[in-house]
Amino acid sequence: MTALLEAEQITVGYGAAPVLHAVDLSVPAGAITAVLGANGAGKTTLLRTLSGLLRPAQGRILLDGQDLRGVRVEEMVRRGVAHVPEGRGVVTELTVDENLRLGGLWRKDRADTRRALDEVYELFEPLARRRRFPGHQLSGGERQMLALGRALVGRPRLLLLDEPSLGLAPRVTGQIMALLRKLRDTTGLTVLLVEQNVRSALSVADTGVVMSLGRVVAGADAATLRDDEDMRHAYLGF
Amino acid sequence: MDRFVFLTFDGLGRGAVYAAFALALVLIWRATRIVNFAQGAMAVATAYVGYSVANATGSYWLGFVVAIAGGLLLGAAVERVVMRFVDHSSPLNGVVVALGLVLVIQGVLGMIYGNEFRPAGAPFSRDAFEVGGIALLSRFDLFVFAAVFAVVALLAILFTRTNVGLRMRASAFAPDVSRLLGVNVGGMLTLGWALAAAVGSMAGMLVIPTELGLHPNAMDIVFVSSFTAAVVGGLDSPVGAVAGGLMVGLLLSYVSGYLGATVAPIAVLVLLVVVLLGRPAGLFSRSAARAV
Numbered sequence: 001m002t003a004l005l006e007a008e009q010i011t012v013g014y015g016a017a018p019v020l021h022a023v024d025l026s027v028p029a030g031a032i033t034a035v036l037g038a039n040g041a042g043k044t045t046l047l048r049t050l051s052g053l054l055r056p057a058q059g060r061i062l063l064d065g066q067d068l069r070g071v072r073v074e075e076m077v078r079r080g081v082a083h084v085p086e087g088r089g090v091v092t093e094l095t096v097d098e099n100l101r102l103g104g105l106w107r108k109d110r111a112d113t114r115r116a117l118d119e120v121y122e123l124f125e126p127l128a129r130r131r132r133f134p135g136h137q138l139s140g141g142e143r144q145m146l147a148l149g150r151a152l153v154g155r156p157r158l159l160l161l162d163e164p165s166l167g168l169a170p171r172v173t174g175q176i177m178a179l180l181r182k183l184r185d186t187t188g189l190t191v192l193l194v195e196q197n198v199r200s201a202l203s204v205a206d207t208g209v210v211m212s213l214g215r216v217v218a219g220a221d222a223a224t225l226r227d228d229e230d231m232r233h234a235y236l237g238f
Numbered sequence: 239m240d241r242f243v244f245l246t247f248d249g250l251g252r253g254a255v256y257a258a259f260a261l262a263l264v265l266i267w268r269a270t271r272i273v274n275f276a277q278g279a280m281a282v283a284t285a286y287v288g289y290s291v292a293n294a295t296g297s298y299w300l301g302f303v304v305a306i307a308g309g310l311l312l313g314a315a316v317e318r319v320v321m322r323f324v325d326h327s328s329p330l331n332g333v334v335v336a337l338g339l340v341l342v343i344q345g346v347l348g349m350i351y352g353n354e355f356r357p358a359g360a361p362f363s364r365d366a367f368e369v370g371g372i373a374l375l376s377r378f379d380l381f382v383f384a385a386v387f388a389v390v391a392l393l394a395i396l397f398t399r400t401n402v403g404l405r406m407r408a409s410a411f412a413p414d415v416s417r418l419l420g421v422n423v424g425g426m427l428t429l430g431w432a433l434a435a436a437v438g439s440m441a442g443m444l445v446i447p448t449e450l451g452l453h454p455n456a457m458d459i460v461f462v463s464s465f466t467a468a469v470v471g472g473l474d475s476p477v478g479a480v481a482g483g484l485m486v487g488l489l490l491s492y493v494s495g496y497l498g499a500t501v502a503p504i505a506v507l508v509l510l511v512v513v514l515l516g517r518p519a520g521l522f523s524r525s526a527a528r529a530v
Contacts, residue, residue, distance in 0.1 A: 051418060077420040089415040091408050102408050105401055106420030150419070 004029040010059035034205035041211040051083035080157035092135035103150035120149035177204040253487020254386040259441040259464035260479035265434040272332035276339035278457030281442030284308035313435025347454040360447035472520020
């Protein structure tokens with residue numbers, strides 16, 4: 001499989017001490033890749049670096065083989081990268097409809113943006129019933145749908161998802177995972193999924209990497225990771 | 239009763255200007271969490287330029303437009319050159335920088351134009367029409383109402399009906415998320431400052447002819463009243479700014495009319511204290527919506 005996104009030896013830190021140490025990562029196109037690991041392993045920092053919110057001190061990041069050095073965050077979405085941040089990133093002061101429109105404002109193709117918006121409302125029926133509701137009145141699950149839907153309005157090629165299961169009922173998590181699988185199969189969407197919920201992540205992922213203390217300690221296809229008992233005990237806690 | 243009616247109209251006219259000026263403060267507060275203490279001085283600076291143009295060309299309206307355009311430019315410049323580089327680790331930093339800006343602007347204006355009052359004409363008569371023997375409103379008052387109403391309506395349309403307005407609100411509430419969605423947050427900040435300063439400049443052009451005239455400190459008292467209006471309404475609430483402005487205008491008018499002009503500043507202070515004690519986030523804020 002060709003890689004859509006590659007990180008080569010990236011070292012990242014807030015201030016002096018690095019959080020990520022020489023991380024290598026390859027995200028294959030059209031597949032779901034899970035990034036697993038305990039709290040503080042550097043998963044969120046990795047995602048924030050890949051989407052340009054943080055700059056690596058060393059190493060480089062390639063999208064389609066193109067070096068992303070110097071590419072501004074605002075530009076990433078135009079290159080097909082959508083980042084759904086941890087805590088869902090719904091702008092709670094704006095309505096559901098405004099949040100979704102925000103996801104497509106950068107696009108030139110107004111007609112297709114309109115279509116994408118309608119598709120999201122079809123996909124997430126609870127949102128359609130709450131178009132005029134401000135974000136702060138939504139439940140956790142609805143906010144997750146909104147954040148995910150807003151990313152989809154931009155018709156991304158690569159979706160970076162940070163802890164989509166956080167605080168959600170298992171049933172809702174299951175629905176979101178099923179949706180990711182469906183999007184991968186029908187649209188060829190590439191997903192990089194950061195999760196603490198290892199079981200649900202590995203249930204949907206094609207490949208996975210395991211992080212610990214800012215380093216990638218393992219990488220394999222999802223089935224192998226599921227079956228590797230030593231790995232599960234050492235790093236994944238089940 | 240006649241006196242009450244007169245004072246009410248007088249208060250609303252004055253309050254409309256405070257409302258516009260408070261709205262400008264709220265625009266910047268929402269976007270940057272900075273109270274722009276330099277807004278009065280910035281408005282005076284553009285009013286000087288506007289009246290210079292008006293005197294040189296003989297056209298008040300050209301001067302009026304130049305003052306507002308000057309506000310747009312000055313606001314953008316202040317954001318780009320000064321405020322962008324303010325460290326946000328302490329809320330006081332922005333305040334101190336803004337106060338420094340006041341000193342610089344007022345000093346420069348004094349050097350260029352001198353520190354004496356200069357006449358500032360009004361485009362319309364300030365003589366009030368009489369209705370049933372009561373002096374109600376002048377043509378200039380009507381102009382003030384119309385101008386403030388137009389600005390409030392235009393801003394409301396901009397923020398709630400246009401994509402630029404959506405981008406500006408998103409940038410103010412959630413800058414990082416907005417950048418991830420491709421919004422040029424820095425550009426929205428500059429635009430916000432430009433618009434706010436333009437509204438402030440317009441308010442200056444509306445209030446200066448009713449005061450002693452052009453002076454580097456001409457907007458100081460207006461700033462205090464408008465700041466009070468913004469806090470009373472809730473610094474986060476554009477609706478609150480307008481309502482607060484009208485409230486402060488009415489209060490000042492009634493108190494000066496019935497109790498004497500010397501008591502008026504105290505009344506504003508009392509209103510501020512009462513609101514801060516009873517509802518610290520302001521009368522029109524949705525205080526639960528966001529922790530600052």
